[in-house]
Amino acid sequence: xxxxxxxxxxxxxxxxxxxxxxxxxxxxxxxxxxxxxxxxxxxxxxxxxxxxxxxxxxxxxxxxxxxxxxxxxxxxxxxxxxxxxxxxxxxxxxxxxxxxxxxxxxxxxxxxxxxxxxxxxxxxxxxxxxxxxxxxxxxxxxxxxxxxxxxxxxxxxxxxxxxxxxxxxxxxxxxxxxxxxxxxxxxxxxxxxxxxxxxxxxxxxxxxxxxxxxxxxxxxxxxxxxxxxxxxxxxxxxxxxxxxxxxxxxxxxxxxxxxxxxxxxxxxxxxxxxxxxxxxxxxxxxxxxxxxxxxxxxxxxxxxxxxxxxxxxxxxxxxxxxxxxxxxxxxxxxxxxxxxxxxxxxxxxxxxxxxxxxxxxxxxxxxxx
Amino acid sequence: xxxxxxxxxxxxxxxxxxxxxxxxxxxxxxxxxxxxxxxxxxxxxxxxxxxxxxx
Numbered sequence: 001x002x003x004x005x006x007x008x009x010x011x012x013x014x015x016x017x018x019x020x021x022x023x024x025x026x027x028x029x030x031x032x033x034x035x036x037x038x039x040x041x042x043x044x045x046x047x048x049x050x051x052x053x054x055x056x057x058x059x060x061x062x063x064x065x066x067x068x069x070x071x072x073x074x075x076x077x078x079x080x081x082x083x084x085x086x087x088x089x090x091x092x093x094x095x096x097x098x099x100x101x102x103x104x105x106x107x108x109x110x111x112x113x114x115x116x117x118x119x120x121x122x123x124x125x126x127x128x129x130x131x132x133x134x135x136x137x138x139x140x141x142x143x144x145x146x147x148x149x150x151x152x153x154x155x156x157x158x159x160x161x162x163x164x165x166x167x168x169x170x171x172x173x174x175x176x177x178x179x180x181x182x183x184x185x186x187x188x189x190x191x192x193x194x195x196x197x198x199x200x201x202x203x204x205x206x207x208x209x210x211x212x213x214x215x216x217x218x219x220x221x222x223x224x225x226x227x228x229x230x231x232x233x234x235x236x237x238x239x240x241x242x243x244x245x246x247x248x249x250x251x252x253x254x255x256x257x258x259x260x261x262x263x264x265x266x267x268x269x270x271x272x273x274x275x276x277x278x279x280x281x282x283x284x285x286x287x288x289x290x291x292x293x294x295x296x297x298x299x300x301x302x303x304x305x306x307x308x309x310x311x312x313x314x315x316x317x318x319x320x321x322x323x324x325x326x327x328x329x330x331x332x333x334x335x336x337x338x339x340x341x342x343x344x345x346x347x348x349x350x351x352x353x354x355x356x357x358x359x360x361x362x363x364x365x366x367x368x369x
Numbered sequence: 370x371x372x373x374x375x376x377x378x379x380x381x382x383x384x385x386x387x388x389x390x391x392x393x394x395x396x397x398x399x400x401x402x403x404x405x406x407x408x409x410x411x412x413x414x415x416x417x418x419x420x421x422x423x424x
Contacts (some may be wrong), residue, residue: 093375093415094408101383105390112391198390205401206389209408 014298017232020278021303022294022352023285023341028306030233032278032314037233039271040226041246042258047215047222048074049254054211058199070254077216078247081223082240088220095213100174102210103181106198107188113201114188123187135328138179223247276330277317277337281310284338289345295353302354309350313341375414382407 016036020029052070055061061069080087111117157163189197198207227243234242286294295301317337321329385407388400 089419090412090415093419094378094411097379097411098382098386098404098408101386102390105386108387109390203390203397205404206386209404 014294015228015232017229018298019282019286019294021298022290023281023307024310025306025352026303028308028311029303031311033229033233035274036278037226037229039275040222040229041250041253044077044219044222044226044246045074045250045253046258047219048077048250049257050259051077051211051215052254053257053259058204067255071251074251074254075247077219078223078243078250080216080220081227082243082247085224088217088224091220092217095217096174098209098213100177102206102213103178106206106210107181107184109201109203110185110188110197114190120184120187123190132328272330273318273321273333276321276334277314280317280334280336280338281313281341284342285310285345288342304350304352304354307350307352309344309348310341313337313344316340371414371416371418373414374410375418378407378409378411378414380407381410 017029017033020032023029024032049070052068052073053066055069055073056066080091111120114120157166185191185197189200191197191200198204198210223243223246226246227239230242230246231237231239286292314337317333317340320336321333324332326332382404385400385402385404389397389404390400392400
């Protein structure tokens with residue numbers, strides 16, 4: 001679903017915040033955009049604080065220096081997003097092969113030290129969550145990035161084919177590989193954290209390299225995406241200023257130790273029910289209501305201010321996820337919102353473009369046909 | 370030249386990763402050095418050459 005959204009956004013060079021205007025209205029789109037920015041900010045703070053915390057743990061730093069490490073980590077990671085795509089692509093190009101090689105090597109070492117494949121095959125965890133909950137959590141981590149953040153970067157791809165190849169490689173193959181490595185290492189060593197395993201084996205340099213490359217790439221992307229989104233919410237403030245503000249805010253928030261596991265799980269659970277309804281609404285809007293024909297030149301269009309039906313559908317989707325225990329919460333939330341949005345919009349005949357723009361859109365569609 | 374540095378750096382860091390994680394004693398230490406050198410070389414190369422660039 002996320003990949004579909006990504007491809008559609010690529011075709012119009014619209015970011016997540018811009019595309020929401022078609023369903024939520026010019027002012028209404030600011031609500032999911034601000035929420036999205038806060039969630040991204042949350043991830044940014046969690047990851048940056050975790051990096052600072054692990055440095056502090058390894059070097060046995062006092063609380064004061066741990067705080068400095070977390071603040072430094074927030075500012076350092078943000079610097080690359082501030083410098084733009086060129087710097088971020090250098091980080092990505094170096095980090096990805098490094099992570100893949102270190103993950104493979106760590107998996108081999110864990111299997112070797114843990115007693116071979118027999119240990120992995122017979123592993124059974126002490127604490128279990130239900131299958132549905134586990135799938136919901138995994139969906140929660142990826143549906144958000146796939147449907148929102150990834151799209152913001154795919155605008156720069158050369159063709160739809162490149163976007164599909166990029167999403168299939170990154171989201172499907174590489175992500176599955178990393179999850180697989182994590183599962184093997186977890187089963188072989190009875191620990192869940194690759195970095196802790198490396199520290200435990202005395203492999204300090206690989207641990208820091210893995211941690212840095214892993215957190216650095218995703219966090220720079222997070223901050224860049226927040227900057228893009230908030231730029232559309234506050235068009236008069238430059239993206240650089242917004243990013244600087246976020247880096248400072250993140251530095252302050254990192255002092256509250258957001259890396260603790262309760263906060264991370266809370267975040268994942270929240271994400272798995274808050275974001276999917278948005279994706280459902282956007283997909284219904286594009287495929288069903290607009291018949292896959294969003295108009296070009298969004299800057300020339302004037303939208304209605306707020307679409308209360310989209311907001312109602314979003315809240316209903318969240319309610320559906322909370323109320324229904326059957327199936328996957330994320331999927332229930334998305335389907336609930338999508339169905340309600342489609343029904344209300346068809347029944348009400350509400351048009352989100354102001355009447356002056358409708359002839360323009362019709363004219364463009366006629367020309368395209 | 371920068372293309373060679375970028376791609377060669379990846380080969381170096383790959384070798385370093387395996388030596389560092391799977392080796393012991395001096396081999397692991399040498400692996401650490403090779404891993405960090407590979408990252409540095411690769412970063413240097415990618416700063417001036419990237420897969421999409423014509424250089």
